[in-house]
Amino acid sequence: xxxxxxxxxxxxxxxxxxxxxxxxxxxxxxxxxxxxxxxxxxxxxxxxxxxxxxxxxxxxxxxxxxxxxxxxxxxxxxxxxxxxxxxxxxxxxxxxxxxxxxxxxxxxxxxxxxxxxxxxxxxxxxxxxxxxxxxxxxxxxxxxxxxxxxxxxxxxxxxxxxxxxxxxxxxxxxxxxxxxxxxxxxxxxxxxxxxxxxxxxxxxxxxxxxxxxxxxxxxxxxxxxxxxxxxxxxxxxxxxxxxxxxxxxxxxxxxxxxxxxxxxxxxxxxxxxxxxxxxxxxxxxxxxxxxxxxxxxxxxxxxxxxxxxx
Amino acid sequence: xxxxxxxxxxxxxxxxxxxxxxxxxxxxxxxxxxxxxxxxxxxxxxxxxxxxxxxxxxxxxxxxxxxxxxxxxxxxxxxxxxxxxxxxxxxxxxxxxxxxxxxxxxxxxxxxxxxxxxxxxxxxxxxxxxxxxxxxxxxxxxxxxxxxxxxxxxxxxxxxxxxxxxxxxxxxxxxxxxxxxxxxxxxxxxxxxxxxxxxxxxxxxxxxxxxxxxxxxxxxxxxxxxxxxxxxxxxxxxxxxxxxxxxxxxxxxxxxxxxxxxxxxxxxxxxxxxxxxxxxxxxxxxxxxxxxxxxxxxxxxxxxxxxxxxxxxxxxxxxxxxxxxxxxxxxxxxxxxxxxxxxxxxxxxxxxxxxxxxxxxxxxxxxxxxxxxxxxxxxxxxxxxxxxxxxxxxxxxxxxxxxxxxxxxxxxxxxxxxxxxxxx
Numbered sequence: 085x086x087x088x089x090x091x092x093x094x095x096x097x098x099x100x101x102x103x104x105x106x107x108x109x110x111x112x113x114x115x116x117x118x119x120x121x122x123x124x125x126x127x128x129x130x131x132x133x134x135x136x137x138x139x140x141x142x143x144x145x146x147x148x149x150x151x152x153x154x155x156x157x158x159x160x161x162x163x164x165x166x167x168x169x170x171x172x173x174x175x176x177x178x179x180x181x182x183x184x185x186x187x188x189x190x191x192x193x194x195x196x197x198x199x200x201x202x203x204x205x206x207x208x209x210x211x212x213x214x215x216x217x218x219x220x221x222x223x224x225x226x227x228x229x230x231x232x233x234x235x236x237x238x239x240x241x242x243x244x245x246x247x248x249x250x251x252x253x254x255x256x257x258x259x260x261x262x263x264x265x266x267x268x269x270x271x272x273x274x275x276x277x278x279x280x281x282x283x284x285x286x287x288x289x290x291x292x293x294x295x296x297x298x299x300x301x302x303x304x305x306x307x308x309x310x311x312x313x314x315x316x317x318x319x320x321x322x323x324x325x326x327x328x329x330x331x332x333x334x335x336x337x338x339x340x341x342x343x344x345x346x347x348x349x350x351x352x353x354x355x356x357x358x359x360x361x362x363x364x365x366x367x368x369x370x371x372x373x374x375x376x377x378x379x380x381x382x383x384x385x386x387x388x389x390x391x392x393x394x
Numbered sequence: 395x396x397x398x399x400x401x402x403x404x405x406x407x408x409x410x411x412x413x414x415x416x417x418x419x420x421x422x423x424x425x426x427x428x429x430x431x432x433x434x435x436x437x438x439x440x441x442x443x444x445x446x447x448x449x450x451x452x453x454x455x456x457x458x459x460x461x462x463x464x465x466x467x468x469x470x471x472x473x474x475x476x477x478x479x480x481x482x483x484x485x486x487x488x489x490x491x492x493x494x495x496x497x498x499x500x501x502x503x504x505x506x507x508x509x510x511x512x513x514x515x516x517x518x519x520x521x522x523x524x525x526x527x528x529x530x531x532x533x534x535x536x537x538x539x540x541x542x543x544x545x546x547x548x549x550x551x552x553x554x555x556x557x558x559x560x561x562x563x564x565x566x567x568x569x570x571x572x573x574x575x576x577x578x579x580x581x582x583x584x585x586x587x588x589x590x591x592x593x594x595x596x597x598x599x600x601x602x603x604x605x606x607x608x609x610x611x612x613x614x615x616x617x618x619x620x621x622x623x624x625x626x627x628x629x630x631x632x633x634x635x636x637x638x639x640x641x642x643x644x645x646x647x648x649x650x651x652x653x654x655x656x657x658x659x660x661x662x663x664x665x666x667x668x669x670x671x672x673x674x675x676x677x678x679x680x681x682x683x684x685x686x687x688x689x690x691x692x693x694x695x696x697x698x699x700x701x702x703x704x705x706x707x708x709x710x711x712x713x714x715x716x717x718x719x720x721x722x723x724x725x726x727x728x729x730x731x732x733x734x735x736x737x738x739x740x741x742x743x744x745x746x747x748x749x750x751x752x753x754x755x756x757x758x759x760x761x762x763x764x765x766x767x768x769x770x771x772x773x774x775x776x777x778x779x780x781x782x783x784x785x786x787x788x789x790x791x792x793x794x795x796x797x798x799x800x801x802x803x804x805x806x807x808x809x810x811x812x813x814x815x816x817x818x
Contacts, residue, residue, distance in 0.1 A: 134613040136800065154616065162613040168606030173408065184400055185614040229610075 085148075087112040087237055087268045088133065093142035095128050102128040103139075104292035110270065110285075112236075115263050117283035117300075118272040119372075121380050125292040126272050127165065130239055133270075134162045147236065158187035161235035165242045165272075167226045169214045176210035179229055186233040193232070200228045204254065219246050227255055231262060238262060239270045244278060256282065276373040286372070290380050304369040307378070310342045311368040312351065317361040325354045339368065397615045398623045405598070405627025410634065419635050423642075444470040444522055446512065447486055447494035448530075449479050452501035459536050463529045470525050472533075487515050495530065503541050506534060569673035574734055576674055576761035580683055581730040583636075584754045587687060588694050588723050591632045595695040596712060598624055599702030599799070608799045617796035621699050622788070629691045636687060640680060674761050682760050685777065690753025693784040694719065700791035703798030704806050711805045718808070726751035730758045737762045747776045749783025790815050 088110040095103040103125045110116045120126045131137040133144060135153025144151035146159065170178055176197065183193035201207050204224060214222060223246050231238055243259075244252050259282065263269055271283055279286060280300060288296035296303060312328075315337035323330055327350035332339040340351060348365070355362055370378075409415055448455060460474045473491070475482050486494050493514035501507055510530070512523060539549050599621070602608045611620055647668075670676065697719050705711040729751055733742040737759045746756035746768070756776050759768050793815040798806070806814075 131800075136609065136612050157614045160613065162610070164606065164609045164613075166606040166609065168608065168610050170602075170607055171605055181400065181404055182610065182614070185397055185611065187397075187614075 085112050086110060086145075087147060088270075089143075089145040090129075090133070091143040091145070093129065093132060093144065094140045095125075095132060095137060096140055101292045103132065105142075106289065106292070106294045107142075108287050108294065108297060110237075110268060112268055113263060113266055114284045115259070115269045115271060115282055117279040117286035118270055118289070119274060119276070119279060119286055119376065120289040121274060124289045126289060127241065129289070130162070130241065130270070130272060134160055134239060158233055159236045161186075161230040161233065161238045163226055163230040163238075163240045163243060165245075167222060169222065169226065169229070171215040172213055174210070175206075175212050175214060175217075175225060178214065179225075179232065182229050183232050186235075188233050196232050196234070197228075200232060204228060204258075220248055220251055223247050224251060224255070227258070231258070231267075235267065237268050237270065239272070241272045242275075243271070243273075244275070274376075276371065276376055280372050288376065288379060295379055296375075300372065303372070303375065307370050307375045308367070309370065311370075312340050312342065312348060312365065313368050314338050314340060314351065314355070314365050315363040316355060317363060320358060320360065323354075325351075327351055327354060337364070398619050398626070401615070401620060401623025402627040402630065405624050406630045406634075409594075409628065409631045415631065415635070419638055422635075423639060444492045444518065444526060445490060446470065446472050446526055447475045447482055447489075447491045448472050448497065449475050449482060449494055450497045451479075451499040452497045454501065454503055454537050455497060455533060459533045462536070463532045466532070467525060467529065470522075470529070472526070472529055483513075486513075492516070492518070495526075503534075503537050569669070570762075572670055572673045573761040573763070576670065576679065577734045577737075577758040578730075580679070580757040580761065581727065581734075581754050584683070584686060584690065584757050585723060585727045585730075587632050587636070588690055588753065589720070591628055591691060592694045592698040592719070592723075593716075595625055595628050596698040596702035596716060598628065599699045599795070600705055600707075600712065603703060603799050604707050612799065617799055618792045620799075621696070621703075621792055621795045625692060625695050625699060625788075628695065629688055632687065632691060633684065636684070675764065678764060679760055682773075683757060686753040686757050686780070689777070689780045689784055693749060693753070693780065693787050694723065696784065696788040696791035700794040700798065700811065703795040704801075704811055706802065706805065708805070715805070715808070722750045723754075726754040729755050733758050737767050743772060747772060747779060749780045752776045752780050793817075 086109045090106060090108050093103055093106050094101075106125075106129060118126055118129070128137065132139045133151075135151065135157065146156055173181075179197045179201075180190070180193050183197065184190060188196070201209065206225070206228070209217070209221075209225070214225070217225065223243075227240075227243060230240070238259075240259075243255060247255065259269055271279065273279060283300060285299050286296070286303065287294055298306070311331075313336055319333075319338065326343065327346040328340040328342045330338050331341050342348065342351060348367075352362060352365060448460065455474060457474050460472050464471055475494070482489065482491075483494060483496075493512045495510050495512050497510065498507065512518075512526065539552075544552070602611070602620075602624075608620070615623075698716065701712065701715045701719070705715060726745070729741065729745045732739065733745065733755050736742060742755065742759060745751045746759050756768070756773070760773075762768070764770065764773060794811045797814040798811070
């Protein structure tokens with residue numbers, strides 16, 4: 085079942101088609117990566133999903149029903165890229181206030197805050213103010229506030245920026261834990277190594293349009309270039325074969341591209357015939373980073389302003 | 395609805411619990427009184443004691459008469475100079491005079507002269523010169539009386555004057571002095587509350603925008619709810635402050651009354667308050683004040699909220715954008731003086747009905763009496779139009795707000811903001 089479906093969503097601003105006909109489906113319980121270069125329209129898309137903006141056209145279906153921002157707010161937890169909290173308000177009160185704004189009762193909110201604060205070792209923060217926190221601590225607090233009301237859909241915009249590796253891992257573990265408990269997580273970022281590590285599925289947007297959609301494995305397969313890494317006992321001076329060509333060498337060994345119509349066995353056969361021992365042989369799949377750069381390359385790095393007649 | 399209540403609660407509590415609220419609640423009346431008495435005191439202290447040389451060529455002015463009038467009023471001193479007149483005219487300042495007046499030789503006791511010149515080396519205001527003029531005329535009056543052969547008894551008869559006092563037949567208790575005072579106090583209080591709390595709304599909105607909490611909150615509530623919650627919350631703070639002041643006046647009054655003729659000052663103050671109670675319909679004034687305070691506050695603060703949402707961290711942007719709004723409030727207070735001097739004039743009537751100026755101007759009129767000075771229809775029309783006014787400004791502001799609160803970068807102009815408001 086899909087927790088969220090977005091159909092033909094459009095949002096045009098005076099000088100930009102921020103989101104231009106995007107459709108996507110997010111299965112319940114998945115960790116979903118929303119990728120795209122700066123200014124691709126990610127934030128605008130998220131703002132529509134969280135009910136901050138109204139779409140110009142298109143539909144948002146949350147849990148099988150048309151999205152109703154006012155009543156569905158409690159199903160969604162959103163952590164914006166630009167973190168924001170009341171600087172002068174006490175942390176405990178602030179968490180309580182924001183949880184109640186999401187629709188939790190006072191008692192419920194208290195229990196949950198106490199629970200989260202205890203787990204992330206934040207008990208001593210209750211009477212402190214946000215301005216007393218370091219950037220990383222603030223980040224942690226922001227995360228807790230986002231997921232406090234146990235939303236079904238959690239949207240995190242660059243959740244790890246500004247976190248040290250220890251706290252990063254802490255948050256990552258919490259994300260896994262939440263996903264295991266049934267929450268769906270949308271993860272907006274341009275840090276590809278994190279996406280590869282965490283996400284099941286991704287969507288890549290650029291210039292307001294969706295240009296890629298699928299599971300991480302599937303996409304990698306789709307973009308593979310028949311590259312293999314082979315480690316040999318010793319590298320012969322000349323390698324001549326119809327089956328493959330050597331396109332590079334690193335400390336692991338040779339990188340070869342298998343020609344059309346040939347199989348990995350042909351590569352192995354060639355070296356075996358020459359009596360060279362093979363230490364290892366593996367397929368090299370492109371990293372998401374490579375795919376991302378390849379797809380986005382050629383489009384101007386900064387989005388140009390355009391005139392919209394809508 | 396529940397969420398708006400939460401927002402109101404937060405805005406109210408965070409402000410009321412601040413030390414600045416307590417301090418301002420106590421300090422404001424003290425400062426206000428200090429201002430009134432302080433300026434009076436300073437004006438009294440800095441009054442110029444003029445010393446004027448009177449050079450008499452006519453021979454009518456005598457030392458005796460000059461002494462007599464100097465004795466009546468010590469705020470300035472006249473000195474009759476009969477010798478060394480040339481020297482006095484040349485170097486009066488080094489002789490300790492602020493100026494000199496020459497009575498010409500042809501000065502006749504019957505006709506006198508149109509005007510005389512006070513020659514000085516500094517500039518003096520009318521406030522300083524008028525008493526001198528009065529003295530010179532007193533001397534001349536004496537000369538006239540003596541020349542006409544009037545004795546003291548006849549002179550006293552001639553000097554008798556009558557003063558006019560206003561008595562409103564419909565409103566037996568009307569007291570112009572008290573009404574004027576209450577009118578001024580209400581108008582100024584309204585002015586200060588609108589400006590002070592209006593800018594608090596503006597700064598609060600800007601703070602939410604620049605600290606980026608707005609985006610977190612509007613993913614839970616509608617921007618409209620956030621804006622209205624903030625405005626109502628801060629409005630409640632203003633109301634609470636006002637009610638504390640009213641309560642204090644009642645407490646002082648009651649303590650004073652029960653302690654009877656304890657201290658002289660205390661009973662005097664109680665007497666003043668008693669006067670106010672009997673001559674002004676206090677419940678009506680307080681009730682109207684609360685209405686105009688809240689309605690006027692909603693009218694202006696929603697506009698301030700719209701500006702707060704449009705600006706970024708730079709406070710100069712706030713100043714330039716809020717200038718037109720602030721001007722409206724200042725214009726209203728400028729209309730208050732003519733209103734109080736004639737509360738039934740067309741200017742006063744219209745300014746108290748048109749929404750933007752009505753909170754201040756109507757509050758200056760109401761102490762003069764409802765329904766005699768302010769007919770019921772005017773009060774009703776004024777209230778209805780203010781309600782319509784603030785509903786419009788809130789609608790208008792909300793449309794700017796929802797765009798502005800998430801818009802970073804360049805400061806928009808008023809023209810752009812109006813475009814946001816009327817976009818579908």
